[in-house]
Amino acid sequence: MWFSAYNFGSGYSGHEKSRSKIYKIEKNTAAKVLNSIAQYFSTEYIEVFATDIGEWEMEITNTDGEVYKYRGSLIADFEVDGVDLSDMVREALGMDDLYVFDGNNKPDRVDRITIDYHRITKIKPKQPVSETVEYVMWDYSERLVLDRESETLEHIQKIGSGCVVSRKYYVQGGIEELLNDIDADDLFGEIEGNPDDVVDNPLETKDYTIIVDFKKGPQRVLQGTYDKKALPEYWSDFAESVWQFMRFYGMGEILDPAVYEKVKRRRTDYIYCSVEFDEGYKSYYYIADEDNISVGDYVIVPVGKDNHHSAAEVVKVEYFAEEDVPLPLDRTKHIIRKCTDEDFDPPEE
Numbered sequence: 001m002w003f004s005a006y007n008f009g010s011g012y013s014g015h016e017k018s019r020s021k022i023y024k025i026e027k028n029t030a031a032k033v034l035n036s037i038a039q040y041f042s043t044e045y046i047e048v049f050a051t052d053i054g055e056w057e058m059e060i061t062n063t064d065g066e067v068y069k070y071r072g073s074l075i076a077d078f079e080v081d082g083v084d085l086s087d088m089v090r091e092a093l094g095m096d097d098l099y100v101f102d103g104n105n106k107p108d109r110v111d112r113i114t115i116d117y118h119r120i121t122k123i124k125p126k127q128p129v130s131e132t133v134e135y136v137m138w139d140y141s142e143r144l145v146l147d148r149e150s151e152t153l154e155h156i157q158k159i160g161s162g163c164v165v166s167r168k169y170y171v172q173g174g175i176e177e178l179l180n181d182i183d184a185d186d187l188f189g190e191i192e193g194n195p196d197d198v199v200d201n202p203l204e205t206k207d208y209t210i211i212v213d214f215k216k217g218p219q220r221v222l223q224g225t226y227d228k229k230a231l232p233e234y235w236s237d238f239a240e241s242v243w244q245f246m247r248f249y250g251m252g253e254i255l256d257p258a259v260y261e262k263v264k265r266r267r268t269d270y271i272y273c274s275v276e277f278d279e280g281y282k283s284y285y286y287i288a289d290e291d292n293i294s295v296g297d298y299v300i301v302p303v304g305k306d307n308h309h310s311a312a313e314v315v316k317v318e319y320f321a322e323e324d325v326p327l328p329l330d331r332t333k334h335i336i337r338k339c340t341d342e343d344f345d346p347p348e349e
Helices: 027-041 084-092 175-179 235-249
Strands: 002-007 016-022 055-061 067-073 109-123 136-149 152-160 163-170 203-216 220-225 272-277 283-288 298-303 308-320
Touching: 016 203, 027 055, 055 283, 067 235, 136 175, 152 175, 175 220, 175 235, 203 298, 272 298
Parallel strands: none
Antiparallel strands: 002 016, 055 067, 109 136, 109 203, 136 152, 152 163, 203 220, 272 283, 272 308, 298 308
8 A cells, every 4th residue: 555645735846745655454454445435436426526625536447457537525425335435444544534535524423432330328237237337338330331343232230249230232233323322522411510518418429430432532531420410411311312222122031921921822712802991990801803913002992882993002912712711702892903003193184
């Protein structure tokens, strides 16, 4: 790889060379960069120019010796398979300050966040531990790590001596989305801070440390007591996003009674669904004609003497042989269908 950099505006003699470099990079790395650039520019490229911004020019020679030339302004966002070409070139060459196609003027990004929470609670036991020890200490801590490179979120609880609980999530694109929502310049907003006359709990302390690693800039560390005014302004928004992310994946199915207590239906069984209406005080049996309804589904059912249609939530699904049905078949109404979006948000007339 041959590289040269020049200083602009060096009098009448043109541009003055400021540095140069000749070195090797891995064959696979070079092939990846060249193939990605070829893939992007193999489609129709439209030149876009802006004033007062600099330009880039590129010459590509293929294996047949054919030469192709391209140019544009240093504001381009070129991506191949979700990867930014300018970032790919900078990373491949190990030169973070290259202009490439985008002028290297994009905002920095957060690549990793490590959050440590530490609580120490003094507990006075009913029976004294000893004559000299009045309190016992509960030392509790948590660590939350979001890492762009490994695409993982890890939550670790150290509940006490000899008790550690951890959970790790690997979700392609999910962690990246969480980190992209964080403004690298502003992070989580300003920290107001507690007033001087704040009253602390003498039996308990709660502290935090937030370590933020960026793609370009230096690491930043935020520290303080774990309470509303000592935390960053928009911390609650970030915490809610992470909490919803973790809740979405839940605790799995292996210990879920709704899974392991479910009985398979025999061909002759009837499907009885217990449903609740908005008030939720009582459940009612309805028969489902198809075995495609699950707990949590909303369905349309006939209600009252006039059998007007109403939406209800399915809270239980059971299978019964004809001789074991909880209500007589001729006295039990049938579910009409599952609800659709239009049932909750009907079109305006």
